[in-house]
Amino acid sequence: MILDGILQTIDPHEDAQRQVNDALILTTALIAAWYFGRNWTTALSYIRAHHCSYMLSSSRFNRRLHSIALVAEYCFRLLGWVFKAANFRQRYLLDTFPVRVCHNIRIARCRLLQGEDYRGKNTSKREYFYGYKVALLTNEEGLPVELAFLPGAYSDHSALARLDFDLPHGSIVWQDAGFTDYVWPAPVGRFLPTRRTY
DSSP, X not given: OHHHHHHHHHOSOOOTTOSSOHHHHHHHHHHHHHHSTTOHHHHHHHHHHHTOXXXXXXXXXXXXXXXTHXXXXXXXXXXXXXXXXXXXXXXEEEEEEEEEEEOGGGGGGOSSOOSGGGEEEETTTTEEEEEEEEEEEEEXXXXXXXXXXXXXXXXXXXXXXXXXXXXXXXXXXXEOGGGOOSSSOOSSSOEETTEEEO
């Protein structure tokens, strides 16, 4: 419902021949991420069985989702702004997590990515991966407000230059020691190894 309202504001003239609108595509992607471990096929089966019998096939869903990537990014930024405005305590959490594009044994044959920049290490699990590192800034409830994609080999503190940190004055960002960078100054306030005040 919220996504449908946002998309109607952005582009109210969606193709009338479409049976599945962009809002349902984005909602299905969110359901897949939240409830089905990012498995689109399972999420599509659920939507087809319970809500929309004419839901798209996996391949058509994939193409439609990629075609509205910029719209999805705009919706994320807009909802992130709403979550910031509703966060009265102005406390945020910053961390990174890996997104693998293939198993380590298939790195030499990977066609999605090329180069050593994407070979990273997940220290907490003591394993290497090939893909991206996502830096995610959330509010206290875990709702995302900003994110940045980095090659897997980049260090955590590299994300500090990629995130906007468009936060209200007096905000506090909690982070782990991987983000420690005494050269990069906080815009306002003081810096501690585990906390940054804006």
